[in-house]
Amino acid sequence: MHTRFILIQTSHAGNVGAAARAMKVMGFTDLVLVSPRWANVLRREETIQRASGALDVLNNARIVDTLDEALEGMSHVCATAMTPRDFGPPTFEPRAHFANLVAQQDNNAQQGVAFLFGSERFGMRNEDVYRCHACLSIPTDPKFGSLNLASAVQVLAYDWRQALGGFAVQSATPQASVADAQQVAGMLAHWEQALTHIGFLDPESPKKLMPRLNQLFNRAHLSEEEIHILRGVAKQMLLSDPHKR
């Protein structure tokens, strides 16, 4: 599904750059500005700085005069705004709405989804909100709802990308092979010997020391590598000359 971010009358150049970067990290590239404060906003120094490497998003961005022009090809239009007090599209949390949108996608064959963001100072005009199918409200602290424009773009881009299936997360660390319970038991027997040797465990009165260590190591989900390390420690303890009490 094609996705477009539309910034209406944005006044801070830095926000345009940061919005481009926020979109691009989530794999979105279609940015349209409706009558921004600066006609040259896409080439301003602050814009380019805050865009970091997302220059292609800026280069492909379009500037138009009216919201109508920006909405070409978009069949589902989401406002990010408080709903007008009289009437307007229903208000949803982004995450719940996106799950619905994706679930209905097969039936509706939406051509494109647009996210609209109003100006930093005044938000969206009611007449622009009336054009929309949904109002998205990012759930913020009722005592401090002042979300930065680019932060709002980031949160919606993230949630929408996740709803669309998301990108994979990969670990650079090779998967450690988890030790089985027999290996843990063998290591613990080794430790029991060693702790007895150095005089920490009294075989006549072992208390619950070994079961306690067993529980600790169970919670730690030891890898085979770590079993070797712990056996190495036990081996070294056994080589030591115990302290005489």
Next chain:
Amino acid sequence: MHTRFILIQTSHAGNVGAAARAMKVMGFTDLVLVSPRWANVLRREETIQRASGALDVLNNARIVDTLDEALEGMSHVCATAMTPRDFGPPTFEPRAHFANLVAQQDNNAQQGVAFLFGSERFGMRNEDVYRCHACLSIPTDPKFGSLNLASAVQVLAYDWRQALGGFAVQSATPQASVADAQQVAGMLAHWEQALTHIGFLDPESPKKLMPRLNQLFNRAHLSEEEIHILRGVAKQMLLSDPHKR
């Protein structure tokens, strides 16, 4: 569960301010800076500007020399970093990990959760990552993973707040009362009369006009208010003098 955001060796003052704002909109207030580039970063102009109204977060923020000092009281520590290549904590998507953390909360009685963010240029040092229980990786486009520091804080703060139950979203628009099928049928009968009157509908050859309108209005989920509007239109059509073909 107490939540702390820890920025390690942050170099851009603007990011500190933006991070404070990103935390506060999600209801988090505990910010600790580990050896930031600027000793006076909490009072710099750019910091205060980008913090917008989150000055209380800045005022309560602490600056410490070492990560150890920052971790006091924290029992679950999350790195935001690539995992080291040799070994390290397991890597998770934030959303999945947070769901697990919250599910285990009753059993574990975690005292506090800390989120660690490395410097803008170098990320986190391996020795700091080794201190952590988990590496969180925000799923970004594999071709452009350059997430701004404050944006990363925003995304994690949002996801973590949502996992903790979230804030309520409220609509300013009063809930419209949905018309029932009988009211829709009555309105359609009114329209059928009116469309016949103005000569748009031929009773001798009605085709599927009325069922088509019925389907259109079903999809629109009409409110009672809208039934009144549509009946008003029909009434006015019936008052008109039909155009003679």
